[in-house]
Each structure stands twice: as C-alpha cells, then as structure tokens.
Amino acid sequence: MRLERILLVNPPLSLTQVYGKYASGAPILPPLGFCYIAGVLLEQGFDVRLLDCAAERSDLAAVERAIRDFKPQMLGVTSTTVSFHCAKEVIALAKDVDPAIVTVLGGAHVSAVPRQTLEELAALDVGVYGEGELTIGELTRALAEGRSFDAILGICYRDGGRVRLNPPRPNAPDLDRFRVPARHLLKDLRLYSPNPLRGFSRSVSLISSRGCTFDCSYCDQSVFSRRWRGHSAGYVIEEIRALKNEWGFDFFSFEDDHFLINHARVAELCRRMIDEKLDIGWTCSARANSFTPELAALMKEAGCKIVFLGLESGSPRILQQIDKDITLAAAARGVELLAAQGILTYGAFMIGTPGETEVDTALTLEFALSLPLDAVSCFVYVPYPGTPLRELALKSGFVSDDWRDYSAHPTRLPFINAGASEERVLEQQREFYRRFYLRPSHIVRHLPNYLNRAFLPKAASMLWNFSLNHLGFRRAVSVRPFVAGEAAGGQRARAHT
Ligand code: B12
Structure with a gap:
C-alpha cells in the first residue's frame, strides 16, 4: 500500500x-x-x-x-x-x-x-x-x-x-540506539504539568531507564518486563542539555519505574550534573530501601528535590502478600535518610488489596503518619490486567470486567474484597487524606510551598476540592466539569514504584 x-x-x-x-x-x-x-x-x-x-x-x-x-x-x-x-x-x-x-x-x-x-x-x-x-x-x-x-x-x-x-519481541539490549522522543510534535509543551517547585520555572518529564527487576505483584510490567535497561549517563545528560538549551526547561521529572536500580549509573549521572554545572532541579521514583547516605547526598548536590516512594502498605502481612520485598523498618529508614538530606519525600500508598482487613488499612495510615513524608497518595487497589496480584483478586472478591472502572481514583471500585463494602473503602481513603494533610504540624511545615506564587492558583483549587471531598460539601456540588482550554495539573499523584 x-x-x-x-x-x-x-x-x-x-x-x-x-x-x-x-x-x-x-x-x-x-x-x-x-x-x-x-x-x-x-x-x-x-x-x-x-x-x-x-x-x-x-x-x-x-x-x-x-x-x-x-x-x-x-x-x-x-x-x-x-x-x-x-x-x-x-x-x-x-x-x-x-x-x-x-x-x-x-x-x-x-x-x-x-x-x-x-x-x-x-x-x-x-x-x-x-x-x-x-x-x-x-x-x-x-x-x-x-x-x-x-x-x-x-x-x-x-x-x-x-x-x-506472534511471539514476543525481545527488548532492544541497547537503549541509547533510540533517538530522544519527538517532543516537538506535541502541540505545546506548556500544556503539561509536572509541577516545578519554588525557584524553578519550567519542568519536563523524561525516561532514563526501562523495566524493573522487582516482583511487586500489583505492578504491570507487560511492556518492558522485569528486566532493566538504562540509558548511559552521557545520553541522559545530552537529552537534559537539549531540553534546557532549546526549550528552557530547568526542572526534570524522571519517570523511570525505579531510578536507582543501578547505583553506579546514578552516581555518574549526578557527578556529571554537578561537574558540568547543569544547574537544574529534578525528581525521580525509587524504592525506599535503595538509598545509601552517600548516594542521597550526591543526589541532593546534583539538584534532586523530591523522591517518589511506593511505600504501599503499613501492614507487614500485606507487604509480603504483594511481594514488595521490603520491611517497614527499611522503608522508614529510607524516608528518614532522604528527609535528613533535605530531599522532599512523596509516599504512595494503596488500600483495599486482596484479603486486606480494616486492621491492615489502619496500620497503613498509622505508618504514613509516623514518617516525615511531605506528601502522600492513597490509591485504592486496582487489579490491572497482566499483574500477578489480579489472580488473587479474582479469588478474593468482586473483579469488574468493565475497563471503565479501572482508573487511578475510581468511584466504582473494580475490586472489592468479599464481605467488604465499596463505601467503607472510599471512606477509609478520605480519612487517610484528611488525617495526613490536616495535621497542624504538616500545614505549618508546608506553608511556604503553598505560598509559592506559581503554585498559588493550583493550591487554591486543590484546597477547594479538598474541602469538597473531605469536609462533607461534596454532595451539594457536582464533580468539576471537563472544560476545554482549561489549564490543569499540580502535585504528582501516582503509585508506580
Ligand atoms: C509516566 C507514567 C505516568 C504519567 C504520565 C503517563 C503518560 N502520559 O505517558 C502519569 C503520572 C500521569 C501516570 C498516570 C497514570 N498511570 Co502511569 N505510568 C507512567 C510510567 C511510569 C512511565 C510511562 C512512560 O513514559 N514509559 C516509557 C515509554 C517509552 O513506554 P510506553 O509509554 O509504554 O511506550 C512504549 C510501548 O508501550 C509502545 N507504545 C506505546 N504506545 C504506542 C502506540 C503505538 C501505535 C505503538 C506502535 C507502540 C506504542 O512503544 C513505546 C516505546 O517502546 C509507566 C510505567 C512504565 N515504565 O512505562 C506507568 C504506567 C503506564 N501507569 C500506569 C497506571 C496504572 C497509571 C494510573 C492509573 C496511575 C495512578 N495510579 O495514578 C494513571 C493513569 C494515566 C492514564 N492516562 O492512563 C500503569 C498502566 C497499567 C495498565 N495496564 O494500564 C503503568 C504501566 C505502571 C505500572 N507498572 O503499573 N502515569
């Protein structure tokens, strides 16, 4: 043709x-x-x-x-x-x-x-x-x-x-053979919103590695498999340099599943960011137990401002069931180590997993409150196709066969444990956010961030929505409509790592 x-x-x-x-x-x-x-x-x-x-x-x-x-x-x-x-x-x-x-x-x-x-x-x-x-x-x-x-x-x-x-294609062994993504075909890179922090003006996302070697059973690795490949430090530095010089970006969001799988590569990347005076800010996702104090210090010096951590649960039983391969003590040490370096931490948690009880969920909230985290997400578990945990979900309760129920924050849950109620799980999610964000100590600590001029309109909208969702006004007001041309974005919300 x-x-x-x-x-x-x-x-x-x-x-x-x-x-x-x-x-x-x-x-x-x-x-x-x-x-x-x-x-x-x-x-x-x-x-x-x-x-x-x-x-x-x-x-x-x-x-x-x-x-x-x-x-x-x-x-x-x-x-x-x-x-x-x-x-x-x-x-x-x-x-x-x-x-x-x-x-x-x-x-x-x-x-x-x-x-x-x-x-x-x-x-x-x-x-x-x-x-x-x-x-x-x-x-x-x-x-x-x-x-x-x-x-x-x-x-x-x-x-x-x-x-x-047809049979699957083995992943290409050398990622550097791929050209950097054709971002110039996107209509306007300003439409996208990995939020820059105070002191930065424009941010952009990039991928420095593909795949993850861990076996977390809720995570879908169908695209890149549980094998890991990284771009060389040189490739990543060149991509950053081009994004900085040609587009004016100064804040970089690494979207790798787990940025720290290869410490030597991260250390080289950080050293080059420092030696070549890139003068940028950046963020990444990683497992909480993957840091050493030396690496965290080097990351901080190279401009790392926030690390997203998939903490998932405060229940040792659930951590084991989802094959997270981490202890609560090790996860806590990681958060504390980053906080001690002055790197902000964002913890992603998950509730309503197969077999999870109210006690497990309460442990998760307690764990989140016990850590010096700067922000959290509380996702309700979603049984994505291709994930090992979906098999257990199918045996443990209701699993929706309507893909429209599979979203980040579903209102109709795609999975409900036998004997559990959807309303109760959603109430626990609301309670999680309320208890975490409405602590006076948290509000006082983060006031300067909310007063950032670039962030203020977004913070106001988030606060408004937060009040609607958590202070009981929601029933009187419909969900915000999808308005054409409206600017969107804000703080990150995800649960990948
Ligand atoms: C960055 C990211 C996000 C970003 C933005 C995503 C975006 N705009 O691309 C944000 C934070 C917004 C996000 C949100 C969510 N995400 Co997300 N996200 C990722 C992440 C970490 C990286 C995506 C990426 O850039 N990958 C790198 C590129 C190179 O890979 P790729 O996109 O898969 O594309 C390759 C192939 O798939 C294929 N391909 C893709 N499209 C096409 C099209 C054609 C025509 C062809 C030929 C090939 C092709 O070729 C590409 C190059 O090899 C992935 C995990 C991962 N490692 O991919 C999860 C992932 C995609 N997210 C996931 C989920 C669940 C979500 C959320 C529901 C999460 C949540 N709880 O908040 C939401 C839903 C968003 C949505 N719109 O669907 C799951 C998806 C599982 C599933 N079965 O759908 C993943 C796989 C994470 C996981 N391991 O579970 N996400």
Whole structure:
C-alpha cells in the first residue's frame, strides 16, 4: 500500500475520568512512549502528526477533523487500561470515517492482554505489545512493501477472520540506539504539568531507564518486563542539555519505574550534573530501601528535590502478600535518610488489596503518619490486567470486567474484597487524606510551598476540592466539569514504584 501519512492519537481522556474527585491535584504528562514511536516514523520519512487529546482537551470531533483533513493511511493509538475505552472510540471512529485506514494500538493495555484486546475491538487491525520502536519500524516496512505480518515479533493482528498472536519481541539490549522522543510534535509543551517547585520555572518529564527487576505483584510490567535497561549517563545528560538549551526547561521529572536500580549509573549521572554545572532541579521514583547516605547526598548536590516512594502498605502481612520485598523498618529508614538530606519525600500508598482487613488499612495510615513524608497518595487497589496480584483478586472478591472502572481514583471500585463494602473503602481513603494533610504540624511545615506564587492558583483549587471531598460539601456540588482550554495539573499523584 502507499503509506505516507500517519496520524498518532493519544485518546481524549479527562483528568476527572482518571482521578475522579482528586483531579484538581493531578498531573498531565506528555505521552513519551508515543513520542519515541513518532521519532522512529519521522526517521523513516513518514509525514507524522501527533494529536494528544488528553492534554489538548480535544474530543472525538477533533479526531474526526484530523482524519478528514490529514487523510492518514495509518492511525496509531496509545492506551493504558484506564484510557482503553477512549482508545476504542477513536479506533472505531477512524474505521467509520475511512475503512481503509490501518489501525494500530500500542501501550500498557494491549501489552498486557493482546489477544483479548483484538477480540474486544473489531475495528483494530494490529496490536503492538511490548517495546514498540523496532516493531513499528518493521510493521510500516511490511505494510509499505505489501508483505505479510507473520514474521513480525510483538504483534497481534487480524488475518482474515482469525486473530493471530506472534511471539514476543525481545527488548532492544541497547537503549541509547533510540533517538530522544519527538517532543516537538506535541502541540505545546506548556500544556503539561509536572509541577516545578519554588525557584524553578519550567519542568519536563523524561525516561532514563526501562523495566524493573522487582516482583511487586500489583505492578504491570507487560511492556518492558522485569528486566532493566538504562540509558548511559552521557545520553541522559545530552537529552537534559537539549531540553534546557532549546526549550528552557530547568526542572526534570524522571519517570523511570525505579531510578536507582543501578547505583553506579546514578552516581555518574549526578557527578556529571554537578561537574558540568547543569544547574537544574529534578525528581525521580525509587524504592525506599535503595538509598545509601552517600548516594542521597550526591543526589541532593546534583539538584534532586523530591523522591517518589511506593511505600504501599503499613501492614507487614500485606507487604509480603504483594511481594514488595521490603520491611517497614527499611522503608522508614529510607524516608528518614532522604528527609535528613533535605530531599522532599512523596509516599504512595494503596488500600483495599486482596484479603486486606480494616486492621491492615489502619496500620497503613498509622505508618504514613509516623514518617516525615511531605506528601502522600492513597490509591485504592486496582487489579490491572497482566499483574500477578489480579489472580488473587479474582479469588478474593468482586473483579469488574468493565475497563471503565479501572482508573487511578475510581468511584466504582473494580475490586472489592468479599464481605467488604465499596463505601467503607472510599471512606477509609478520605480519612487517610484528611488525617495526613490536616495535621497542624504538616500545614505549618508546608506553608511556604503553598505560598509559592506559581503554585498559588493550583493550591487554591486543590484546597477547594479538598474541602469538597473531605469536609462533607461534596454532595451539594457536582464533580468539576471537563472544560476545554482549561489549564490543569499540580502535585504528582501516582503509585508506580
Ligand atoms: C509516566 C507514567 C505516568 C504519567 C504520565 C503517563 C503518560 N502520559 O505517558 C502519569 C503520572 C500521569 C501516570 C498516570 C497514570 N498511570 Co502511569 N505510568 C507512567 C510510567 C511510569 C512511565 C510511562 C512512560 O513514559 N514509559 C516509557 C515509554 C517509552 O513506554 P510506553 O509509554 O509504554 O511506550 C512504549 C510501548 O508501550 C509502545 N507504545 C506505546 N504506545 C504506542 C502506540 C503505538 C501505535 C505503538 C506502535 C507502540 C506504542 O512503544 C513505546 C516505546 O517502546 C509507566 C510505567 C512504565 N515504565 O512505562 C506507568 C504506567 C503506564 N501507569 C500506569 C497506571 C496504572 C497509571 C494510573 C492509573 C496511575 C495512578 N495510579 O495514578 C494513571 C493513569 C494515566 C492514564 N492516562 O492512563 C500503569 C498502566 C497499567 C495498565 N495496564 O494500564 C503503568 C504501566 C505502571 C505500572 N507498572 O503499573 N502515569
């Protein structure tokens, strides 16, 4: 076929759909994986357009306009499980507008359940599962040359009336071979909001490594597997330098699952940031027991301001059940060590896991209150497909088969333990936030951050929403509508590490 124009669409998913009533403090980040894919396609010489509906606040009508104006021969869509229902709409729409468009879906959801995804979505021609760069290159070449797809690793596709699942593609051993993501295709990098701290003006996200070697059973590693690969320090420094010099970014958010897997690499990166006087701020996610005092001190000197820690639970029994491979004492030591260095800590917790009792949940709140954490998230457990813990969830209670229930802060829980009540779990979540954030000591300590001029409007909106959610006004007021053109973002909220 003649393959010249490729439209890439990140589906229209609003922050409210992802974060429910906690949307006002939630971040919008660039779809980096998609930008890597776009980079490969540009390098191959295709005319590529990228529509990030989530950030641009575009709806299906905008997707339809883009298809009619640009007339792509291929539509690429990215999706997690949370955005899968929107991806379905985009793909079905594209086929309605032009049945000849080849539709391709990549990302976390199709990577976890490739065959099921094609079976659920008749308008989808090809699912790319796992790392996408090499696969999309081969797929486009096969399409352009009219070759069959049967030798392309890492895809699931329709062959006549049958769905075929080809074997997985091994991850590329050398990450540095990939070009930096084609962020320039995004409409406006200012639409994205990893929040800069006081003293910084513009922030941006980047990935310095892929995969994680730990076995946390709630975590979906379908894309990159439980193997780890890192970019070299030189590659990362060059990416930072370009983002700083060409775009003016001064705050960098490393979105790696676990930034500290290879200490030598992090130490080299930090030393180069210091020696080359990059003068930047940055943040990363890591396991709480992965720091040494020396490394934390070096990170601080290199500009590290916040570390996100997936602490998950205060119940030793639950920690063991989710294969977190950490003790409470070790987790606490990590938080204290970072706090002693003056690095802010953000702890992500999770409640409502399979078999969890009220005592376990109470232990989690107590643990959070006992630590010198600067901010927290309390997520309700979601049984993402492809995760080992989902198997236990299926045996322990109700598991929703409607993907629309799978969001960061669901209002209709996708998993409820047998005998537990949805209302009670959500009440425990509200209590968690109330007890953590309304402590006078916490408010006093963080007052200077809330008085930061750049953060003030956001803090006001978060405070307003917090009052609605936690002081009982919510029933009188509907959830904030999704307003086109509205600026969004704020403090980070996630539970990956
Ligand atoms: C950064 C991040 C975020 C950011 C922003 C995400 C974004 N805009 O991309 C924030 C903090 C906002 C976020 C929010 C959430 N996240 Co998140 N996030 C991540 C994280 C840590 C990195 C994403 C990334 O940039 N990866 C690097 C790139 C290179 O990988 P990639 O995006 O997967 O893309 C590759 C392939 O998937 C493929 N590909 C992707 N799209 C396409 C499209 C085509 C056409 C093709 C051919 C290929 C292709 O090729 C790419 C290059 O190899 C991942 C974990 C991870 N390591 O990926 C979790 C992850 C994606 N998040 C996850 C979750 C659960 C969430 C939340 C629900 C979490 C929460 N509790 O808050 C929300 C929902 C957000 C949403 N809109 O769906 C899960 C998804 C699981 C699932 N089955 O859906 C992951 C996998 C974490 C985990 N291990 O469980 N997240």
